[in-house]
Amino acid sequence: MPPGRRGRRLMGEINVVPYIDVMLVLLIIFMVTAPLLTQGIEVELPKVGAQPLDPADYLDEEALVLSVDAAGNLYLNFGERTAPVSVEDATEQARALLSRGPDRPVLVRADARASYGDVALAMRVLQDAGAGQIGMVTDPEELNIPGGR
Template sequence: MGMSVGNNGSGEESGYRPISEINITPMVDVMLVLLIIFMITAPLLVAGVPVELPSTSAAKVSQPKKPMIVSLGPDGGIYIREDQVTVESLVPRLEALRQAEGDTVVYVRGDKIRPYGEVMEILGRVGKSGYSRVSLLSKPKAGEGE
């Protein structure tokens, strides 16, 4: 009458089986602790130290550039910023401005009475001048976005 360990006498193994499922409870606990730590420390990192800066007569490091806006007026006139240009001189003028000021975003706007094809032609000419970032401008409808 000895005691057997590891079997129930019938030659089969006992009820112990390894768990094949992943226990995610410790991972969730660690993530929640990290979340709380980051929530507490994030406002401290943004605040910084209040400092009164001295005045200086030195020039600013970078002067703000005027936005590059190409407009198609209601009369069909093409404008770069406030200067009117012809269709033929649009690409050379834009290339010269790109050489002088560097690559920037070009905003294209067209009057709503002008055909869509004319606005697309202007977009093509702006792309041909070497600008890679082009955006279309529009006006929001009254009552929206308020």
């Protein structure tokens, strides 16, 4: 035996306890912050049996979403605002966001109780800002098939 190594064996195992501790701390951080990251206002989306969009189109960039509540107020997912914006402000902010990312997906998220005119106004705001294609956010339709099938 070499001198200074009497009675000691080399340990051939990795101590994974510190890694598990770090993983659990990160898990707790993500569990606490994930609900805080959802932004926007509470709207009751219309239930429509439309073809869903491909989620791969939205993975690269965050979508630009203009929300319309039941009272016709406009909300843009820009920053952490929860206050309604005017038509002029929404147009300017959407134009600025689209100039930085022209391929950014553009969506309208309107409450089912919002008037047709308010939703059309939201779409016009996005078109004035330079959006080429505008998608509508809806909930999937619940099918009530007689006979329980």
